[in-house]
Amino acid sequence: xxxxxxxxxxxxxxxxxxxLSCEASGYTFNDFFMxxxxxxxxxxxxxxxxxxxxxxxxxxxxxxxxxxxMTRDTATRTLYLELDSLKFEDTAVYYCARGVELYYFDHWGxxxxxxxxx
Amino acid sequence: xxxxxxxxxxxxxxxxxxxxxxxxxxxxIGAGYDVHWYQQFPGTAxxxxxxxxxxxxxxVPDRFSGSKSATSASxxxxxxxxxxxxxxxxxxxxxxxxxxxxxGGTKVTVL
Numbered sequence: 001x002x003x004x005x006x007x008x009x010x011x012x013x014x015x016x017x018x019x020l021s022c023e024a025s026g027y028t029f030n031d032f033f034m035x036x037x038x039x040x041x042x043x044x045x046x047x048x049x050x051x052x053x054x055x056x057x058x059x060x061x062x063x064x065x066x067x068x069x070m071t072r073d074t075a076t077r078t079l080y081l082e083l084d085s086l087k088f089e090d091t092a093v094y095y096c097a098r099g100v101e102l103y104y105f106d107h108w109g110x111x112x113x114x115x116x117x118x
Numbered sequence: 119x120x121x122x123x124x125x126x127x128x129x130x131x132x133x134x135x136x137x138x139x140x141x142x143x144x145x146x147i148g149a150g151y152d153v154h155w156y157q158q159f160p161g162t163a164x165x166x167x168x169x170x171x172x173x174x175x176x177x178v179p180d181r182f183s184g185s186k187s188a189t190s191a192s193x194x195x196x197x198x199x200x201x202x203x204x205x206x207x208x209x210x211x212x213x214x215x216x217x218x219x220x221x222g223g224t225k226v227t228v229l
Contacts, residue, residue, distance in 0.1 A: 035218070044120060045156075045164065045207055047218040061217050095163055102211060103218055104154040106175065108163040 002026040004096050004109035011115045017084040020112050022096030029077045030054040033099040036070060036081045038092040039111075046092075050099065051079060086116045121146060122208050124221035130198045131229045138193045138224045140208035146219060148189035151211040155184055155193045158205045158223075167206070168193060195226070203228045 007021040024034070036048040049060035051070040058070045069082040079096055094112045097105035123141040130136040140153060147153055153171050156164035166175050168184035171191065181197045191210075195202055208221040 044223045045209075045220040047220070059216070062215065100169070102151070104152070104166060104169045104209065105156075105164075106166050106169070108165070111163050 002098065002107045004098065004107055006094075006096060006109040006112045009113040009115070011117060012086050013118055014086055014088060014116055016086050016116075017082060018086065018114060019080055019082045020094055020114070022079040022081075022109050024077045024079065024098075027098075029074060033103070034072070034079050035097045035099050035103065035105060036068075036079075036094065037097060037105075038094045040089070040092040043092075048081070048094075050103070053079070083114075086114075088116050090114060091116045120222040121212055121215075121219040122210060122221035124206075124208060124224045126222070127225045127227065129227040129229055130195075132198055132200060134198050135194060135196045136198055136226060137195075138206055138208075138226070140191045140193070140221050142189050142191075142210060142219075144189060145214045146189075146210045146212040147186065147191060149213045151213070153184065153186050153191035154209045155182075156207045156209065158207065160205075164207065198226075198228055200228050202226060 003025045005023045012018050030053050035050050038046050051058045053072050067084050071080045096109040098107040100106050128136050155168040157167045158164040171186040172184045183194045185192050205223045207223045212219045
């Protein structure tokens with residue numbers, strides 16, 4: 001069965017950077033675009049961007065351009081999200097999700113809590 | 119401010135029918151993009167509930183149904199059950215942003 005397993009919780013200071021991971025299994029890795037989304041405490045869902053596991057091409061939401069990098073390692077079937085210049089408002093649960101067509105998200109990771117605190 | 123507008127909360131007694139609206143614009147739902155719905159319980163990841171406006175993934179009970187018209191969409195829950203108490207989010211694609219967009223979420227309370 002499809003599984004997306006994300007890395008554990010992180011704590012960072014403002015201005016620092018963080019790299020989160022998402023290991024995929026149970027399907028052909030290159031066949032589905034992958035997405036990163038986040039959810040601030042008590043808030044709704046926010047789409048951050050997309051990566052094509054096959055070629056590595058990416059597209060980022062406007063609010064994250066210049067501060068986010070999405071990469072993948074096809075050998076380990078792992079996706080990575082790097083977020084720089086962290087702010088208090090980046091505190092959120094970050095999810096990886098598998099995208100289908102244009103686009104809905106049929107499988108989600110369990111989420112990684114990132115806390116930005118001084 | 120979400121591009122898709124949902125009511126913050128809806129409630130109903132067990133067995134009743136409730137609906138959740140999702141209002142967009144000519145840049146997203148009205149541009150012909152599909153609407154999808156997710157169910158989320160506190161502390162857990164969202165789960166796909168409805169895709170392509172009206173389709174249910176395998177395992178989703180048929181008491182959940184979706185519809186779309188013009189610049190809006192709706193999720194209906196018939197025969198409301200206690201286990202349906204959760205947050206529900208609509209999602210579509212926005213042509214101007216070139217991005218997936220979500221509604222702010224609706225909390226369903228079973229009275």
